[in-house]
Amino acid sequence: MALRVGVVGGGQLARMMIAPAVELGIELRVLAEEPGMSASLAATAVGDYRDAATVLAFARDVDVITFDHEHVPQDVLAALVDAGVAVRPGPGALRFAQDKLLMRARLAELGMPQPEWAAVTDATELQEFIDAHGGRAVVKTPRGGYDGKGVRVVETGVEADDWFAALAEDTHGGALLAEELVDFTRELAQQVARRPSGEVRAYPIVETVQRDGVCAEVIAPAPHAGDRLAAVTAELGIAIAEGLETTGMLAVELFQTTDERVLVNELAMRPHNSGHWSQDGAVTGQFEQHLRAVLDLPLGDTSPRAGWSVMVNILGGPAEGGLDERFAAAMAAHPDVKVHTYGKAPRPGRKVGHVNVTGDDLDEIAYQARAAASFFQD
Known part of the structure; x- marks a missing residue:
C-alpha cells in the first residue's frame, strides 16, 4: 500500500x-x-x-x-x-510560526540574530519603543499576517490604535510586536529540510525581492553571497530547525544589513515562495523534499542544477479573460521558461502563478523570467 x-x-x-x-x-x-x-x-x-x-x-x-x-x-x-x-511539523514547532511574539522570544533563547523588539500593549509603550529606536518602528500583529498584511511602519504610537482596540476586544488580550526598522541592503531566505530522525539538508541561500510587501522575484543562489555568508546562513537555518524541532521544510527570511550582518525576519514551516525556484532549479525541489521529510524518508540532494535560477511571481493576472491564452503565448515566446499556474481566478495583487528559468547567464535568465511573467499582466 x-x-x-x-x-x-x-x-x-x-x-x-x-x-x-x-x-x-x-x-x-x-x-x-x-x-x-x-x-x-x-x-x-x-x-x-x-x-x-x-x-x-x-x-x-x-x-x-x-x-x-x-x-x-x-x-x-x-x-x-x-x-x-x-x-509534521508538530504543534510545538508550529506555535512559533503562528505567533511572532513567541517566535521572537524563542529565537532570543536560542541566541539567534534578530532585530531589537518588544511586546507592546498600548500606544504609550509603542511610542516609548519608537522614541528609543530612531523615531520609526515596525509594528506587527503577532498572528495571521502574511504578504505584507498585519505590518506597518509607524512614527507615532497612535498609528496602531485600531490594532490595540481590536486586542482590547479579544477575550485573550495580548500585545503587538514592535521591531526596530532595520537598515538593510537586501532580503535573503534560507531553506532547510529536516526529518524526524534528525537528518537535515540546507538549500543555497537566495535573494528575494519584495514589492508592496509581496515577494516578486527570487534569485538562487543569492548574488555576491560568497562562501562565508552561505555557510553562516546555512548553519543558522539548521540551528533554528533543530532548536524549534521543525519537521519538513523551514524557510528563514533574513535581512542583510549595511554592516554585513544577517538578522532573522520571519519563519515559515512549510514549502515557501522563496523556494519555488527549486522545482526546476535544484536536484530535489522543495515540494518533493517536504514530502520526504514528513514521511521520514531519506532527504534528497539540494544542489542547484545550473549556475543560476530566477523565479518571478505572476501577480494579479489579466483583468479580463482567462490565463490559458497568456499561458500559451508565454510558452511560445519563451520555450526555456517553466510556467506554473495555481488554478486561481485573477485579481489585483493575487499570486496566480510563477515562472522559473535556469541557466549560467544571470542577466539573460532574469530577462527571460520577467518577460514571460509580463505576458500575464495587462
Whole structure:
C-alpha cells in the first residue's frame, strides 16, 4: 500500500505537492477549505480546518498530516496528537510560526540574530519603543499576517490604535510586536529540510525581492553571497530547525544589513515562495523534499542544477479573460521558461502563478523570467 500524506489546506502549496507525490508513489489527500481551490485535483475532503472533528475524520486513514498553511488552531493540532496522528511539523514547532511574539522570544533563547523588539500593549509603550529606536518602528500583529498584511511602519504610537482596540476586544488580550526598522541592503531566505530522525539538508541561500510587501522575484543562489555568508546562513537555518524541532521544510527570511550582518525576519514551516525556484532549479525541489521529510524518508540532494535560477511571481493576472491564452503565448515566446499556474481566478495583487528559468547567464535568465511573467499582466 502506498504511503498516504494528508495535507490540511487546499492552496497552491498543496497543489504543487501533487506532482512529486505521484512521482514518489505517495497517495496525497487534501482537506480543502472549499470546492474548486488550487489543490482540487487531490482534494478528498472539504471542510473547516478549525473544527477538530472535521480534521480528525480527514486524518483517520493517512500516515502523516502536514499543512499548506500554518493557521490550524493549537487545540485542533493537540486533538490530532492525542488521537495518535503523526503531525509534521508538530504543534510545538508550529506555535512559533503562528505567533511572532513567541517566535521572537524563542529565537532570543536560542541566541539567534534578530532585530531589537518588544511586546507592546498600548500606544504609550509603542511610542516609548519608537522614541528609543530612531523615531520609526515596525509594528506587527503577532498572528495571521502574511504578504505584507498585519505590518506597518509607524512614527507615532497612535498609528496602531485600531490594532490595540481590536486586542482590547479579544477575550485573550495580548500585545503587538514592535521591531526596530532595520537598515538593510537586501532580503535573503534560507531553506532547510529536516526529518524526524534528525537528518537535515540546507538549500543555497537566495535573494528575494519584495514589492508592496509581496515577494516578486527570487534569485538562487543569492548574488555576491560568497562562501562565508552561505555557510553562516546555512548553519543558522539548521540551528533554528533543530532548536524549534521543525519537521519538513523551514524557510528563514533574513535581512542583510549595511554592516554585513544577517538578522532573522520571519519563519515559515512549510514549502515557501522563496523556494519555488527549486522545482526546476535544484536536484530535489522543495515540494518533493517536504514530502520526504514528513514521511521520514531519506532527504534528497539540494544542489542547484545550473549556475543560476530566477523565479518571478505572476501577480494579479489579466483583468479580463482567462490565463490559458497568456499561458500559451508565454510558452511560445519563451520555450526555456517553466510556467506554473495555481488554478486561481485573477485579481489585483493575487499570486496566480510563477515562472522559473535556469541557466549560467544571470542577466539573460532574469530577462527571460520577467518577460514571460509580463505576458500575464495587462
